[in-house]
Amino acid sequence: MSVLLIAEHNNKELRPFTYNAVSAACKIDEDLHILVLGNKSESVAKSASEIPKVKKVIHVDNEIYENFIAENYTAAIIKHVDTYSHIVCSANTFGKNLMPRIAALLDTSQVSDVIKVISADTFLRPIYAGNAFATVKSNDKKKCVTIRPTSFEPALATGGSAEIVKSEPGEAFKNSKFVKREEIKSDRPELGTARIVISGGRGMQNSDNFKLISAIADKLNAAIGASRAAVDAGYITNDHQVGQTGKVVVPDLYIAVGISGAIQHLAGMKESKIIVAINKDGEAPIFSIADYGLEADLFEALPQFLEELNKLNTIQK
Amino acid sequence: MKILVAVKRVIDYNVQVRVKEDGTGVVTDNVKMSTNPPDDNAVEEAVKIKESGKAKEIVAITIGEEKAQETVRKALAVGADRGIHVKVEGVVEPLAVSKILQKIVDKEKPDLVFMGKQAIDDDCNQTGQMLAALLGWPQATFASKINVKDSSLEVTREVDEGLETIEVNIPAIVTCDLRLNEPRYASLPNIMKAKKKPLEQINASDLGVDTKARIEQIKVEEPPKRKAGIKVANVSELVQKLKNEAKVI
Numbered sequence: 250m251s252v253l254l255i256a257e258h259n260n261k262e263l264r265p266f267t268y269n270a271v272s273a274a275c276k277i278d279e280d281l282h283i284l285v286l287g288n289k290s291e292s293v294a295k296s297a298s299e300i301p302k303v304k305k306v307i308h309v310d311n312e313i314y315e316n317f318i319a320e321n322y323t324a325a326i327i328k329h330v331d332t333y334s335h336i337v338c339s340a341n342t343f344g345k346n347l348m349p350r351i352a353a354l355l356d357t358s359q360v361s362d363v364i365k366v367i368s369a370d371t372f373l374r375p376i377y378a379g380n381a382f383a384t385v386k387s388n389d390k391k392k393c394v395t396i397r398p399t400s401f402e403p404a405l406a407t408g409g410s411a412e413i414v415k416s417e418p419g420e421a422f423k424n425s426k427f428v429k430r431e432e433i434k435s436d437r438p439e440l441g442t443a444r445i446v447i448s449g450g451r452g453m454q455n456s457d458n459f460k461l462i463s464a465i466a467d468k469l470n471a472a473i474g475a476s477r478a479a480v481d482a483g484y485i486t487n488d489h490q491v492g493q494t495g496k497v498v499v500p501d502l503y504i505a506v507g508i509s510g511a512i513q514h515l516a517g518m519k520e521s522k523i524i525v526a527i528n529k530d531g532e533a534p535i536f537s538i539a540d541y542g543l544e545a546d547l548f549e550a551l552p553q554f555l556e557e558l559n560k561l562n563t564i565q566k
Numbered sequence: 567m568k569i570l571v572a573v574k575r576v577i578d579y580n581v582q583v584r585v586k587e588d589g590t591g592v593v594t595d596n597v598k599m600s601t602n603p604p605d606d607n608a609v610e611e612a613v614k615i616k617e618s619g620k621a622k623e624i625v626a627i628t629i630g631e632e633k634a635q636e637t638v639r640k641a642l643a644v645g646a647d648r649g650i651h652v653k654v655e656g657v658v659e660p661l662a663v664s665k666i667l668q669k670i671v672d673k674e675k676p677d678l679v680f681m682g683k684q685a686i687d688d689d690c691n692q693t694g695q696m697l698a699a700l701l702g703w704p705q706a707t708f709a710s711k712i713n714v715k716d717s718s719l720e721v722t723r724e725v726d727e728g729l730e731t732i733e734v735n736i737p738a739i740v741t742c743d744l745r746l747n748e749p750r751y752a753s754l755p756n757i758m759k760a761k762k763k764p765l766e767q768i769n770a771s772d773l774g775v776d777t778k779a780r781i782e783q784i785k786v787e788e789p790p791k792r793k794a795g796i797k798v799a800n801v802s803e804l805v806q807k808l809k810n811e812a813k814v815i
Contacts, residue, residue, distance in 0.1 A: 318732070319695070320704060342725040346707045349660070349695035358661045358780035361690045371784065376688055377583040381592055382789050386782040424735040425704040428720065431729045441726070445814070469815060481745060487710070488728045494604075494684060494744060496726065502814040512582065513686075519792065523812045525804065540795035540812065543804050553801040561805070564815055 250369060251280035253307075253330060255322070255338040255347065258285065258293040260315065265442050266339045268300070268403035273396040274337045275302050275404070276366035282307060282333070283411075286325050286418075288315035294413050301409035311418040316427035317343065323350045324419030330355065330391065334369070340395035341441070341496075352393035359393040360385060364400040378493040378516035399441065399499040399520075433488050440472040440489065445502045448474030448491055448518070449484070452507020452528065452547055456484040461551040462506060468558045474498065474518075476508045492517035507547045510535030527551075567621040567736075569612040570676035571646065572667060573605040573628050573637040576687040589785040601637045604682025606749035608742040611712060612680050613645035613750075620714045623647050625674055629666055631655055635765060642760035643752035649763065650674075654770035654777055660688075662777040664696035669773045671701060676737070678719070683708050683741040694741035704734035710745045 252274045257264040267283075274281050282305040283297045294308035307329060313321045330336055336351060338344035340362040352359040364382075365373035371386045372394065387394075440446065447469070449462045459473070466473050474496075475489040491498055493516040503521035508514060510526070510533055518524070519538050526539035529546050536542040543550060558564065577583060578598040585592055601609075615621045626641035627650040628634045638649035652666050671679060684691040698705035706712075706721035710729070713720040723730045724743050752760070770777055798804045808815045 319707075320698075323699065342708060342723075345691045346695065346705075346725075349692035350699040350705065352692070353661060353664060353696035353699035356661070358659045359690070359692055360781065361692060375789070376786070377577070377592060378686065378689065379789060380583040381585045381786050383786050384784040386784055387780070388782060389780050422704070424738070426733045428731040428733055430725075430727065430731075433728045477744070486728065487724045487745065488726065493686065493689070502808065502812070513579070523808070523814050524792075524795070525808070536795075536797070538792050538795075540792075541804055541807055542795060542797045543801065544797060545801070550801055554805065557802050557805040558815070561809065561815070565813075 250278040250334040251282065251332065252278050252335040252337055253333040254281060254283045255326065255336070256283050256285045256293065256297055257339060257343045258287060258290065260287045260290045261292055263293055263296050265403065265439065266341060266398035268406060269398035269401045270337060270339045270396055271300055271302050271404035272401040273363065273366060277335050277337070277369050280304055284326065284329055285309070286314040286322055288312050296406070298411040298413050299407045299409050300404055302404050303409060303411045306411050306413045307416050308413050309416045309418050313418060313421045318422065318425050318427055319347045319350050320422035320425045321419070322347055323354065324422060326351050327354055328419050329416065333391070335392045335394060337394050337396060339398045341398065344395045348393055348395050355391050355393065357389040357391055357393045358387065359395070360387050361395050363394055363396045378512050379519065380512065397497060399497055433486055437466060438470060438472045440474055440491070440496055440498060443472035443498070443500055445469045445471035446474045446491070446498050446500045447471045447504040447506065448476065448508060449479055449506050450476035450508030451478040451482065453479060453484055459485055464555050465551065465558065468555060469564065476511070476514045505535050505539070506551065508535055509533045510538070567678065568623045568625065568674070568676045569615065569621050569678045569680060570625050570627060570671065570674055571608050571612045571641060572679065572681040572693070573609065573626060573641055574602040574685050575599050575628065575630055575634040575637045576602045576685055579603055579686055585786055585788045589787060591786050599633070601640055602682050602685045604684065604742050604744050605637070607744060607746045608680035608682055609641045609644055609646060610747045610749040611742060614747065615714055616645065625650060625676065627652065627667070627670060629654060629658060629663055629770070638765060639760055640752060642763045642765070643757045644750055647763065649765040651765060651767045652770050652773070653767055657779060658777050659779055659781060660690050660692035660696055661780065662775060663693050664700055665775045666770055666773055667697050668700045669775060678736060679739045681741055683743055694739050698739040704738045706732060706734050706738060707741045708743050709740050710743045712740060712746070
């Protein structure tokens with residue numbers, strides 16, 4: 250058995266979740282190889298080779314991989330899978346887009362969004378927005394698995410020196426073309442990996458009021474999240490959405506402000522270590538999963554919250 | 567242009583799902599079922615494209631037990647022209663669903679196939695991408711905006727980093743995000759009219775597709791419960807608890 254992990258990166262560095270995927274992949278089998286497909290991506294291959302748990306890096310560098318088009322990625326991956334028992338990547342938008350395309354061509358029934366590796370063929374995964382956990386066993390010869398990155402600790406990034414093997418690209422797919430990417434740049438921590446997340450919901454009433462959230466986020470070095478309702482209403486951009494069809498976060502502290510707690514939102518945050526809910530409706534379902542609930546008008550509570558934080562001598566960041 | 571839209575019948579998104587005591591699955595008896603929410607967006611988008619004059623025919627398809635055809639009737643009531651119900655009992659994995667859809671695409675020869683990006687029951691997020699692979703077609707997943715051009719689509723995709731725009735040549739597969747549009751409600755006269763629209767039934771076994779599960783479901787259980795929390799009286803108590811009790815700030 251050996252595992253091939255598909256690296257997620259930006260052609261300069263590995264995306265943080267690749268390190269979480271390494272930890273998960275190692276639980277399947279320790280003979281772990283990483284495939285880096287990119288353009289001018291030597292630094293990515295080098296970073297991958299430095300992960301102590303990685304035994305070998307396969308590096309395919311070609312301009313067709315510049316924008317991670319799944320059709321181009323798949324053609325290259327298929328060429329490299331012969332000797333592997335498992336193909337693994339993260340269950341974020343990168344992996345969700347990519348892995349099924351690979352699985353179908355291998356005639357494999359994919360196991361999506363694994364939160365625990367029980368054995369090389371048996372996995373735990375949430376279904377119904379996390380309202381049930383299913384233990385599933387894959388009977389396919391070659392297994393395609395996406396793992397939920399926040400359910401695994403990131404692997405150590407340095408100290409290793411795996412061999413880097415250059416390999417040839419696959420065929421270019423002519424019918425898909427990358428046009429542009431509107432990446433929202435922020436100095437704040439990434440939502441998926443932040444230690445503290447503060448999220449706003451419909452109760453924020455407009456985009457301007459999110460300033461109250463960002464002031465606290467700045468103070469706590471927190472990432473900013475949002476419910477689907479807030480994103481739908483245009484208060485904040487989609488990359489902030491936490492929930493069943495958005496991002497899944499597992500921070501040490503999750504502060505839900507003006508969020509009622511629909512099943513779909515809870516699916517994205519209920520594994521957080523400490524949950525705080527601030528809501529003026531005492532009956533809101535969010536209180537049933539909150540460690541600390543504050544029944545209050547958020548427009549009064551948030552400025553007070555900031556004031557209280559300012560009074561503290563030290564804040565963990 | 568012809569658009570095939572795939573819809574799935576799932577437990578309604580407002581229902582609090584309960585796990586069966588014997589660990590074999592979740593309770594579905596006497597539970598409200600409806601169309602998978604992003605599949606409604608897929609139907610809506612197809613109807614809008616037809617209304618703009620860029621598509622001639624919309625075919626709605628579902629795969630599942632007898633009652634699954636309710637979802638096709640709903641699609642017909644909001645503007646699909648005809649329906650297909652591929653009958654099959656039990657759980658059909660996304661791989662088998664995509665193989666069935668491939669057979670239907672071979673027969674119907676649509677220019678576009680639309681469906682929701684993910685079903686809210688198994689949360690797999692696989693079928694559209696798998697169908698695209700089997701057909702060798704381009705895939706535009708997690709679409710929040712579609713611009714139909716002469717022989718291609720420009721699609722804005724919701725990705726973790728923000729928004730990405732790609733162009734895919736037709737024929738293509740699009741999986742739809744909830745933000746793509748606002749699905750309309752069917753009017754009563756249209757619901758009545760939909761009953762007269764053609765709905766073809768096909769047995770999955772007649773399509774020559776093996777629908778046997780490849781993944782064994784060993785057990786289904788309740789997720790671990792969070793222990794009950796407390797209500798704090800004011801902001802200063804909250805901050806003290808976070809600092810001194812939870813030690814997270």
